[in-house]
Amino acid sequence: MSMQQTAEGMTRPAGRPRSEKAEKAIIDATLDLLGEGIGVSELSIEAIAARAGVGKTTIYRRWSNKEDLVVDAMATLKPPIPLPQGASVRESLVTYLKVIAEESRHQRTRCIMNIALSDPDRHPRLAERFREVALEPRREIVRAILAKGIETGELRGDLDVDIAMAIISGAMMWQTKWVWPGEATEARLPERIVEEALKGFRQRAAEN
Amino acid sequence: MSMQQTAEGMTRPAGRPRSEKAEKAIIDATLDLLGEGIGVSELSIEAIAARAGVGKTTIYRRWSNKEDLVVDAMATLKPPIPLPQGASVRESLVTYLKVIAEESRHQRTRCIMNIALSDPDRHPRLAERFREVALEPRREIVRAILAKGIETGELRGDLDVDIAMAIISGAMMWQTKWVWPGEATEARLPERIVEEALKGFRQRAAEN
DNA sequence: TCGATACGCAACAGACTCGTTTCGCAATGC
DNA sequence: GCATTGCGAAACGAGTCTGTTGCGTATCGA
Structure with missing residues (x-):
């Protein structure tokens, strides 16, 4: 400061x-x-x-x-995202994505995006700050949800966690940013993403 | 023109x-x-x-x-991406993502990204053009790969294709754009993404 | 050859931004 | 009271960008 x-x-x-x-x-x-x-x-x-x-x-x-x-x-921008305490991985991830969807409708979040999207090569310090303040905290939440899921056996033990994180967050961002840029984000998008993703993440033996 | x-x-x-x-x-x-x-x-x-x-x-x-x-x-920018003719959905998707990864290292592609990332509200015509020239052609390729996979029974018939497309492309973009911004993209990233994604897309009965 | 148009170059006025400086006033400690 | 520092306002010189104009030259059809 x-x-x-x-x-x-x-x-x-x-x-x-x-x-x-x-x-x-x-x-x-x-x-x-x-x-x-x-x-x-x-x-x-x-x-x-x-x-x-x-x-x-x-x-x-x-x-x-x-x-x-x-x-x-x-x-000064605090990421007020608590760790979702859902009963299942599915529930936690859906809750998380819904918070993200809600956030993306607010001005203060958009401004972070604008900073982040500015050329990282020309504003390296801003890009780094973006990682600290916005990106990494959110990644850690997803990582924690997935790690707990592996622990409880709900998810495969050999799950590629980094890729799983990219799939969850990336699919959400792709759809909201590119495919439906203007329209109000479809309400059931989080469920649909988590649904398709989990069918791969979830351990075979468990069910389904 | x-x-x-x-x-x-x-x-x-x-x-x-x-x-x-x-x-x-x-x-x-x-x-x-x-x-x-x-x-x-x-x-x-x-x-x-x-x-x-x-x-x-x-x-x-x-x-x-x-x-x-x-x-x-x-x-004037032609998207020279042919439809991958892999023997399997996995092979086709990996080929596709490798082309995307290769492209993203070239200047001409970066410039499209810069246009796309410019505020769509302030350049609506450019944003629309971006969809036509860059986004939709690539989405159609993924859609075609997935559709063929469903036809051949390699993928679940009830697959949410739009979400599957978002997962494939979104995960790739997320990882390259945010998580490893500067570093050379990890070579096996396409395989890892497709691997985790397909475990959900693939029909249970088939194998694995 | 001649009219028409395009070319690169230079200059222009108007607007904007920059980073600095100066001004008169306000708030604090001594 | 007085020095010190912060405040908002205004102006500055320097720079850039815009969109236009004039100039001499090049290239076309008639």
């Missing part, structure tokens, strides 16, 4: 302290603009300042470049 | 004809720049003209706006 911490015992620097309100307004404006489909490259400091009702000076005083600002803005 | 056709019997307009060489250079420059990670919004006529060794006038004379140019440029 670029904010200067006034930790315990630190001598507060003289003069007027920086406005936390301005800080928040700047970050909110940044996320808003990204959420509206503005790419990182087209995102202008001027536009952020105008949207935040803030002077450009106030932004440059805190962040030396645009990327730093966006990195800090992303860090 | 914006080129004026000199069809049979059409009176060729007087004066010097437009240079096909310039036309090609412009489109090539456009695709090159897009392939280098330049987004559609940041793509400038100036840069295209400079790269193509052409005056801006020559571009403006043919296309009235940037989107028209990009649409025409995309139309």
Whole structure:
């Protein structure tokens, strides 16, 4: 973070302290603009300042470049996805995918996508941040669901977990992003994906 | 296309004809720049003209706006994917995914991705063109492979084909785009994906 | 040869963005 | 009170991009 911490015992620097309100307004404006489909490259400091009702000076005083600002803005986005506690792998995965589907309808998530889709070669730090903040936490959830399923014997022991994760998340993303881009996501999509996927993941002996 | 056709019997307009060489250079420059990670919004006529060794006038004379140019440029990209004629569904799908993996390492394919990833809301015509030129042809190949598999009894008759397509293509894209963004795509990824997917698609009675 | 059109090149005005600086005012500690 | 720092606003020079125009040259049909 670029904010200067006034930790315990630190001598507060003289003069007027920086406005936390301005800080928040700047970050909110940044996320808003990204959420509206503005790419990182087209995102202008001027536009952020105008949207935040803030002077450009106030932004440059805190962040030396645009990327730093966006990195800090992303860090404020918390992934509030709890580990689904479904009774079965099927139930947990469906719950998870439904949360993802719900999320993708909200602005703040779209803005993460816009960041992620920006050329990783040109914004390597943003791409890395995207992995930390958005991608890996969600991957870990799927991994945990699958691991538990293997433990309980519900899933094959020789399951290729990485590929299984890619199938679950990839199928969801493919369908929502490419095949039905505009339309409201079909409600039963999560069930359909998990259904077809599990018929392969599930141990033969168990049932079906 | 914006080129004026000199069809049979059409009176060729007087004066010097437009240079096909310039036309090609412009489109090539456009695709090159897009392939280098330049987004559609940041793509400038100036840069295209400079790269193509052409005056801006020559571009403006043919296309009235940037989107028209990009649409025409995309139309020149042929998807040279033949229908894999593998002996089995597994073999055909693996072949298909290997072609996709190979393609994704080339510039011209990356540029299509960059167009596709540009905000569809802000470039609806480009998004639609992307579907026509790149997405749907590839989807049809997978659909054909799966349909044949169902016909021959290799796949379940009640297979949810749309979801199966999403699983195959989505898993591939997810893994290459998000999980291993920079690294050279793992060679056996297609086999691994098809392996896990088919264990669900394949009819129980058949074998395994 | 002549008119018409296209070519590459250069220049233009207008708009936008950048990152910096200056201004007058506000808030804090000493 | 006074120094120090932050604030919003405005302006700056430099740069880029746009879409248009003028120039001299090249290439076509008549």
